[in-house]
Amino acid sequence: MSTPATESAPQTGRSTKAGYRGTKVRRQRVRAAWTFLTPMLVALVLVAGWPLLRTFYLSLTDASLSDTAGAAWIGFENYLVYDNGAWYGLLTDPVWWNSVWNTVYFSLVSVSLEVVFGIIVALLLNAEFKGRMLVRAAVLIPWAIPTIVSAKMWAWMLNDQFGIINHLLMTLGLIDAPLAWTADADLSMWAVIMVDVWKTIPFVALLVLAALQMLPKDCYEAAEVDGIHPVKVFFRVTLPLITPALLVAVIFRLLDALRVFDVIYVLTSNSTSTMTMSIYARQQLVEFQDVGYGSAASTLLFLIIALAVVIYLYLGRRQLGVDQ
Amino acid sequence: MNQYQLIKLAKQLGKWALIAVVMVYAIFPFYYAVITSLKPSSELFQVDFWLSSVDFSNYIQIFTQKSFVRAIFNSIFISLSVVFIALLLGITASYALGRVRFRGRTTVMLTLLGVSMFPQVAVLSGLFEVIRTLNLYNNPGGLILSYTIFTLPFTVWVLTTFMRQLPMELEEAAIMDGATPWETIIKVFLPLMWPAMATTGLLAFIAAWNEFLFALTFTLTDDQRTVPVAIALISGGSQHELPWGPIMAASVTVTVPLVILVMIFQRRIVSGLTAGAVKG
Numbered sequence: 362m363s364t365p366a367t368e369s370a371p372q373t374g375r376s377t378k379a380g381y382r383g384t385k386v387r388r389q390r391v392r393a394a395w396t397f398l399t400p401m402l403v404a405l406v407l408v409a410g411w412p413l414l415r416t417f418y419l420s421l422t423d424a425s426l427s428d429t430a431g432a433a434w435i436g437f438e439n440y441l442v443y444d445n446g447a448w449y450g451l452l453t454d455p456v457w458w459n460s461v462w463n464t465v466y467f468s469l470v471s472v473s474l475e476v477v478f479g480i481i482v483a484l485l486l487n488a489e490f491k492g493r494m495l496v497r498a499a500v501l502i503p504w505a506i507p508t509i510v511s512a513k514m515w516a517w518m519l520n521d522q523f524g525i526i527n528h529l530l531m532t533l534g535l536i537d538a539p540l541a542w543t544a545d546a547d548l549s550m551w552a553v554i555m556v557d558v559w560k561t562i563p564f565v566a567l568l569v570l571a572a573l574q575m576l577p578k579d580c581y582e583a584a585e586v587d588g589i590h591p592v593k594v595f596f597r598v599t600l601p602l603i604t605p606a607l608l609v610a611v612i613f614r615l616l617d618a619l620r621v622f623d624v625i626y627v628l629t630s631n632s633t634s635t636m637t638m639s640i641y642a643r644q645q646l647v648e649f650q651d652v653g654y655g656s657a658a659s660t661l662l663f664l665i666i667a668l669a670v671v672i673y674l675y676l677g678r679r680q681l682g683v684d685q
Numbered sequence: 686m687n688q689y690q691l692i693k694l695a696k697q698l699g700k701w702a703l704i705a706v707v708m709v710y711a712i713f714p715f716y717y718a719v720i721t722s723l724k725p726s727s728e729l730f731q732v733d734f735w736l737s738s739v740d741f742s743n744y745i746q747i748f749t750q751k752s753f754v755r756a757i758f759n760s761i762f763i764s765l766s767v768v769f770i771a772l773l774l775g776i777t778a779s780y781a782l783g784r785v786r787f788r789g790r791t792t793v794m795l796t797l798l799g800v801s802m803f804p805q806v807a808v809l810s811g812l813f814e815v816i817r818t819l820n821l822y823n824n825p826g827g828l829i830l831s832y833t834i835f836t837l838p839f840t841v842w843v844l845t846t847f848m849r850q851l852p853m854e855l856e857e858a859a860i861m862d863g864a865t866p867w868e869t870i871i872k873v874f875l876p877l878m879w880p881a882m883a884t885t886g887l888l889a890f891i892a893a894w895n896e897f898l899f900a901l902t903f904t905l906t907d908d909q910r911t912v913p914v915a916i917a918l919i920s921g922g923s924q925h926e927l928p929w930g931p932i933m934a935a936s937v938t939v940t941v942p943l944v945i946l947v948m949i950f951q952r953r954i955v956s957g958l959t960a961g962a963v964k965g
Binding site: 389393394402404405407412413414419424426482485488496497498499500502504505509510513514518520522616619620622623627646647656659660670674 | 703704707708711714715718721730731778780782784793797798799800802806809810813815830831865894895897898913916917936943946947948951
């Protein structure tokens with residue numbers, strides 16, 4: 362809050378009463394702002410802040426799911442421990458590092474595809490044509506379908522024996538024998554990416570479309586009068602103007618992708634070829650009941666995502682408008 | 686001139702081809718699920734693009750299952766509660782963050798961004814403890830509480846962006862009339878914000894309706910499940926004998942209301958994003 366003196370300084374022509382009124386209103390507004398924020402902040406502490414701290418703590422204990430209160434402190438043994446001439450712990454587990462790599466690979470590939478296709482769909486929806494509303498509604502359908510449902514729908518379409526995708530590919534002569542999309546280690550990651558991209562293109566397209574519709578019409582008219590090629594107009598005018606919306610879309614998608622769980626859980630279960638960090642951590646926590654070890658995995662997942670966010674914020678700080 | 690017309694025609698053709706591809710890509714999986722759900726189990730394993738006859742046995746099978754019907758009601762109750770809480774806390778918080786300059790605003794915005802990046806798994810063990818302590822395990826309350834972690838930051842963030850775009854004059858008029866901040870929100874911003882609230886509310890609803898990890902972990906018995914968990918847990922004799930007919934019927938059942946909702950709201954979602962100006 363800047364000082365009231367500088368606020369009322371330019372208003373020298375007005376009476377002192379108006380200046381006083383300004384500061385009173387200001388103070389009232391700031392007080393109201395904090396009152397309005399309190400319930401939200403309390404809720405966030407209860408569901409986010411405190412549980413996160415507990416997860417950090419539990420990762421340093423030998424807690425099990427049935428008894429988290431009576432856990433004993435074991436330091437960093439869940440992460441790394443030297444015992445009988447060999448190193449043990451999460452940091453030496455090849456399955457964990459495999460799941461880290463899977464997560465990063467999945468996130469980068471699926472978000473890139475979603476952004477490219479999302480922009481294309483948004484540009485299409487922004488154009489004038491008959492039945493545009495119908496197409497717009499149709500495009501939103503994948504977005505409205507629950508993730509579990511879309512995973513099941515695709516699992517059925519990708520079914521190795523009776524799936525329509527194998528049927529189509531064989532009819533077209535592209536493959537000779539049916540592919541085991543969700544069981545084959547080489548294909549299952551692509552199957553998962555395919556489903557995720559299908560599901561989330563509308564989200565990106567919706568945000569980009571909203572940005573497109575706020576663009577000033579006059580620069581486009583000017584560009585058209587000057588006879589500039591539409592592709593050039595897109596990269597020089599449209600893209601810079603929609604960048605803030607795009608960055609918001611990318612950050613939400615990227616964070617979603619890095620913690621991906623449900624689509625993979627349903628499509629390929631606990632298979633190592635698609636196991637992500639979330640799947641690994643939950644398997645330790647719930648199925649193996651090892652809260653200490655699982656919390657260690659959760660903590661590392663948190664740190665990796667935090668690192669990604671810091672890098673992202675650093676790169677996109679200006680555009681995000683947080684520090685305006 | 687001829688060449689110009691040819692290019693124009695090619696462009697039109699290309700555009701319509703692209704539209705067709707996008708339409709088929711977006712709709713086909715859902716369409717195929719509908720077709721599968723309306724087939725008798727004897728025809729399930731032959732690939733058809735059209736439906737020759739309609740058979741409702743899959744639907745009868747899932748709706749005679751008490752746990753599935755119960756899951757639908759659980760999901761509706763939980764999602765609506767989550768939307769209500771997110772909008773109530775979101776609209777007030779976004780007023781504070783979007784319209785008032787105060788020390789610490791940036792910190793709060795960054796905290797929100799920080800929470801929205803929380804991977805659900807990172808809080809799973811801690812939240813499990815909180816829910817068990819509050820006696821909300823295997824209870825809709827536990828899910829409503831835990832869902833605020835992802836709906837609230839998103840709602841506040843988006844509503845704040847909207848709040849900032851509204852012209853200053855609106856609020857100055859309210860301040861001159863001596864309205865308190867609460868009155869300003871209710872009388873000035875709420876009427877202008879409803880398209881934004883419809884958008885974010887719908888997003889929160891869909892997020893809550895879709896949520897899987899918490900619902901899977903924080904519920905235990907069939908009568909407390911939500912729809913995604915119920916569908917994911919439908920199983921047959923073995924992993925290779927999934928009852929695809931009933932699964933597709935259940936999938937279509939829970940998706941149709943959402944699709945209708947999106948059809949109704951889509952005009953408002955899209956046009957609402959650009960609306961909002963001072964009139965008079």
